[in-house]
Amino acid sequence: MELINENLDTIYFVILCLFLGIEVISNVPAILHTPLMSGANAISGVILVGAVIIMIKVDPTDYLSLTLGGLAVLLGTLNIAGGFFVTGRMLSMFSPKKPKTDK
Amino acid sequence: MTGIVEAGYLVATLSFVGGLKYLSSPIKAKKGNLLAAMGMTLAVGLTIYAAISQNLPAVNLMVILGAILIGSIIGRVMSSRVEMTGMPQLVSLFNAMGGGCAMLLGIIEGQQVGVSTLALNVQLLLAGGLVIGAASLTGSMVAYYKLSGKLKDNRSRILIYLARTSLVLILGLLISFAFNLFPISFITVIYILAFLSLLYGVLFVWPIGGADMPVVISLLNSLTGVATALAGLVYSNKIMIAGGIFVGAAGLLLTLLMCKAMNRSLLKVLAGTFAKGKEGGEVKEIHIKETTxxxxxxxxxxxxxxxxxxxxxxxxxxxxxxxxxxxxxxxxxxxxxxxxxxxxxxxxxxxxxxxxxxxxxxxxxxxxxxxxxxxxxxxxxxxxxxxxxxxxxxxxxxxxxxxxxxxxxxxxxxxxxxxxxxxxxxxxxxxxxxxxxxxxxxxxxxxxxxxxxxxxxxxxxx
CATH class of the missing domain: 3.40.50.1220 (TPP-binding domain)
Incomplete structure (x- = not known):
């Protein structure tokens, strides 16, 4: 019980996010599933924020942790940058009207 | 000071919601992507700003900025080169990166803190994020290799049993650690869990057939989101929680949708089995007509x-x-x-x-x-x-x-x-x-x- 009372705000937040997420996403039409997935994938790269936060605590002379932290930042960035760029590339192909010119 | 950062996080979270919302219309989708990307940039920028004001060592800052620069360039190049047929592989690969990031967070955090300094529930959240991140990392890598045709399905029973064994070991270790059954230090648990989860990721995706790939990719995507949300709970960082949960929800919805479209239950896909036709069905002779x-x-x-x-x-x-x-x-x-x-x-x-x-x-x-x-x-x-x-x-x-x-x-x-x-x-x-x-x-x-x-x-x- 104590655990729940202490973290009540977080629990509310988690539940609301869950419903909001499902509500927002359930309306996406099938033609956009792939961009949705790669866009969502890019958003999951927000874990980069955690990688930056953890670097505050890392001692600059602790080379192992520093390397691992740098690697974590690199991986997170790849996830974000790659995800958003590739989603943008896909979406630019969805034209509202049939293009008149040949490619 | 922290007020600005928190407000910025709120804006970024809203941009994720807006971005996902816009993705439901082909005309607005491009704007949605841009909106989410801007929110992300804002969130990361503010985090670095907050870190600097909390005396982030200069060397660490250099490492962070360097890694972000290199990551952005590589990500850009990779995404501009891919063929559209290769899209599933690329998404798996990027997903593996996110999973790897989650796993590394768990390991670093485990090294940084003594056992006693973190509350047990935080330790468990950390371990959970690490397990899911590591499994998502190797699982997505295997999916990547399978999708690009470099790895064939392997449906041997041994793999399936090994996968189940490692899953049981992971859960057993987590439970016994939670109830303090063995006197082992947190960092040891972290390393064993990381190893087992990496192994589990490989064993779990390897036997799954090619046609079930849409299900697997959606599921792995969802898992990375969950790992992100768990890490967010560790740091009580709202944008990580929100972002992670949105992705988890999106991945899960797509997973279930794909399962429904194939008339397969999620469990059957995960078990790597395919229903055999009932015995005794008469084999019909089929006469085909060829055309030119x-x-x-x-x-x-x-x-x-x-x-x-x-x-x-x-x-x-x-x-x-x-x-x-x-x-x-x-x-x-x-x-x-x-x-x-x-x-x-x-x-x-x-x-x-x-x-x-x-x-x-x-x-x-x-x-x-x-x-x-x-x-x-x-x-x-x-x-x-x-x-x-x-x-x-x-x-x-x-x-x-x-x-x-x-x-x-x-x-x-x-x-x-x-x-x-x-x-x-x-x-x-x-x-x-x-x-x-x-x-x-x-x-x-x-x-x-x-x-x-x-x-x-x-x-x-x-």
């Missing part, structure tokens, strides 16, 4: 409404541009052409739509299965290009068939059906397709691309 490209061209010339049902075979043959040419030809003759797309066509959810969009086919011509299935008889000719199981009428009328119950496109209801196929091989499910024996169905053998070009050439002469 000139005959097909004639049929096309006299048709008013034509439907194309594309499958992954079309993507393999790179025939989407030939399809676009056919469409132009038909339109110049006043014939209407629709594309009917099954939810699991391709190797990831919605993959076929992207492939057709790449060939400049307007999305207003792409029809979803449920949209047109009840009025399939309006089409004078249904042209099936590289699809097989998703048009098998046995799914609706043969209870003994392994594909029975799977939602299909009712191509057999079309006035005439022409199937373009390489040979008489069965589809992924390994099931005979009763469609080929139907009265109104003809088969046109050959490579989808060259056959279509041939048909277009003939059509110009008619």
């Amino acid at each position: 490209s000139s005959e097909t061209a004639m049929q096309l010339a006299f048709a008013q409404k034509v439907a194309v049902v594309p499958g992954y075979g079309m993507a393999v043959a790179q025939a989407q541009h030939a399809c676009a040419n056919l469409q132009k030809q038909l339109e110049s003759r006043g014939t209407e052409l629709h594309y009917i797309i099954h939810p699991v066509a391709g190797r990831m959810p919605g993959h076929m739509n992207v492939l057709l969009a790449e060939a400049n086919i307007g999305y207003d011509l792409l029809k979803e299965m449920d949209e047109v299935n009840d009025e399939m008889d309006q089409y004078d000719l249904v042209l099936i290009v590289g699809a097989n199981d998703v048009v098998n009428p046995a799914a609706e009328n043969d209870e003994n068939s392994p594909v029975y119950g799977m939602p299909i496109i009712r191509a057999h209801k079309g006035k005439q059906v022409v199937v373009i196929k390489r040979g008489m091989s069965t589809g992924y499910a390994g099931v005979e397709n009763n469609l080929f024996g139907e009265e109104n169905c003809q088969l046109l053998f050959g490579d989808a691309k060259s056959v279509l070009q041939d048909v277009i050439g003939q059509l110009k002469l008619v």
Whole structure:
């Protein structure tokens, strides 16, 4: 019980996010599933924020942790940058009207 | 100070919601992507700003900025080079990166803090994030190798048993650590968990068949989101929690959608099993009728409404541009052409739509299965290009068939059906397709691309 009372705000937040997420996403039409997935994938790269936060605590002379932290930042960035760029590339192909010119 | 950061996080969270919302409309989707990307940039920038004001060592700052620079450049290059057929691989690869990041966070945090300084529930959240992140990392890597054809399915029972064993070990270790059954330090637990989870990721995805890939990719995507959310709970960082949960929800929704479209339960997909047909079903002799490209061209010339049902075979043959040419030809003759797309066509959810969009086919011509299935008889000719199981009428009328119950496109209801196929091989499910024996169905053998070009050439002469 104590655990729940202490973290009540977080629990509310988690539940609301869950419903909001499902509500927002359930309306996406099938033609956009792939961009949705790669866009969502890019958003999951927000874990980069955690990688930056953890670097505050890392001692600059602790080379192992520093390397691992740098690697974590690199991986997170790849996830974000790659995800958003590739989603943008896909979406630019969805034209509202049939293009008149040949490619 | 922290007020600004928190406010910025709020704005960034809202941009994620807005971005995902905009992704539900083809016209606004591009804006949505941009919005989410800007929110992300804001969140990361503010975090670095907050870190600097909390005395982030200069060396660490250099490492962070350097890694972000390199990561952005590599990500940009990778995403600009990929072929649209290779999209599922790339998404898996990026997903693996996110999983790897989550795993590394767990390891670093485990090294940084003594056992006593963190509350048990925080330690468990950390361990959970690490387990899911690590499994998602290797799972996505295996998915990447399988999708790019570098790794074959391995359906040996041993892998499945080993996967279950390592899963039990992971859960057992977590539980025994939670109740303090063994006197082991947190960092030891972290290392063992990391190893087992990396192993589990490989063992779990390896036996899963190629046609189940849309399910697996969605699921792995969802898992990375959950790992992010767990890490967010560790740092009580709202944007990580929110972002992670949105992704987890999106991935899970798509996973269930894909399962439904294949009439398979998630558990069966994960167990790597495929339903065998009931024994005793009589083997029907199928008489097929072969046709030629000139005959097909004639049929096309006299048709008013034509439907194309594309499958992954079309993507393999790179025939989407030939399809676009056919469409132009038909339109110049006043014939209407629709594309009917099954939810699991391709190797990831919605993959076929992207492939057709790449060939400049307007999305207003792409029809979803449920949209047109009840009025399939309006089409004078249904042209099936590289699809097989998703048009098998046995799914609706043969209870003994392994594909029975799977939602299909009712191509057999079309006035005439022409199937373009390489040979008489069965589809992924390994099931005979009763469609080929139907009265109104003809088969046109050959490579989808060259056959279509041939048909277009003939059509110009008619």
